[in-house]
Amino acid sequence: MSRQTSRLDAKKVNSELLTLTYGALVSQMLKEIENTDDVNKQLERIGYNMGVRLIEDFLARTSSSRCLEMRETADKIQHAFRLYLNMQPTVTSWSSSGDEFSLVWDQCPLSEWVEMPSNGLKYCALIPGAIRGALQMVQLDVQCWFVQDQLKGDAITELRVKYIKRLEDAVPAGED
């Protein structure tokens, strides 16, 4: 996504290309790895590794400041979804302590055209992984999991994000 040509408008690519590539990745993994749980884990790990790198792109592109509060973080995550997947999930179901929220969407480019086999696969496990990796790089430790999944017959897809702790010893100098 080089910004050499047009800096404000990042290069647009047809989302179907992404959908199909991701589908190919997942089905290949299912073929090669027997255990569905291992596939879920691998997908989560791939997502994590992507998030760790993607965060720099997000920061460089949006010049965001550090979040010191979960609501801000939720906003930024929502923004990132718009930027990278061109979708706008709704932020809902805040816990009373304000450290846990849900992202809800009813259409995601990754899972378009997918009919799931019933084997416990978490098809979109990449997304929670990416969120976890990205937030870890800005010194936020979170937990991220699917509560509802359209692919499993639920009405909507709901991703829960829970704050665990701030990684104090990783905070760069001048920020603590």
Next chain:
Amino acid sequence: MVIYGVYIVSKSGGLIYNYDHNIPRVETEKTFGFPLDIKLQYENKKVVVVFGQRDGINVGHVLLSVNGCPVSGRTTEDGRDVFDVIEAKENYPLSLKFGRPRATTNEKIVLASMFYPLFALASQLSPVPKCSGIESLVADTFKLSCFQTLTGVKFIVVTDTNMQGSEVVLKRIYELYSDYALKNPFYSLEMPIRCELFDTSLHTLLELVEKSGTANL
């Protein structure tokens, strides 16, 4: 506007990228008669001028060659000790070349890791909390500008003192880093950046800045 160099320091304080963009080469060659009127000394594996500055040969310059024969350490390429050569009268007239020493990669790594605690110290010395650390450091001959990302990577440019808008340049370098280094699947985090695409786009950026300033970045 002159940009002397660009450095990137990783989260853990290691130098992961350095590039000398435009450092003027200072070299003077001169023929001397006996006895040599410049005092030389061997320090840090270099033969250094310690006293007797003249004709563009300054204190702190190092001996680069003797009669056109390059010097490494304290010996010339043909294996003679530099001090034996300059003390023997029969070798004169002698043509010596002096120049400003260039930092080696190792020295740069040391300097980068020295900047790291300095930066942390600055933010702790601050009388007010939430200090950003060193953003710019100005000397009579250069200005160092530093930008630390939220993830802890530091981008540093060394420019001449009247450089304007170095923040914008740093920001652009950050974008290049996130594009060409981090999106390269064969680049592993925290490791030195050896990506050709990153190099070329950085060079293009620096040339653009030197030619037309930072206004249209």
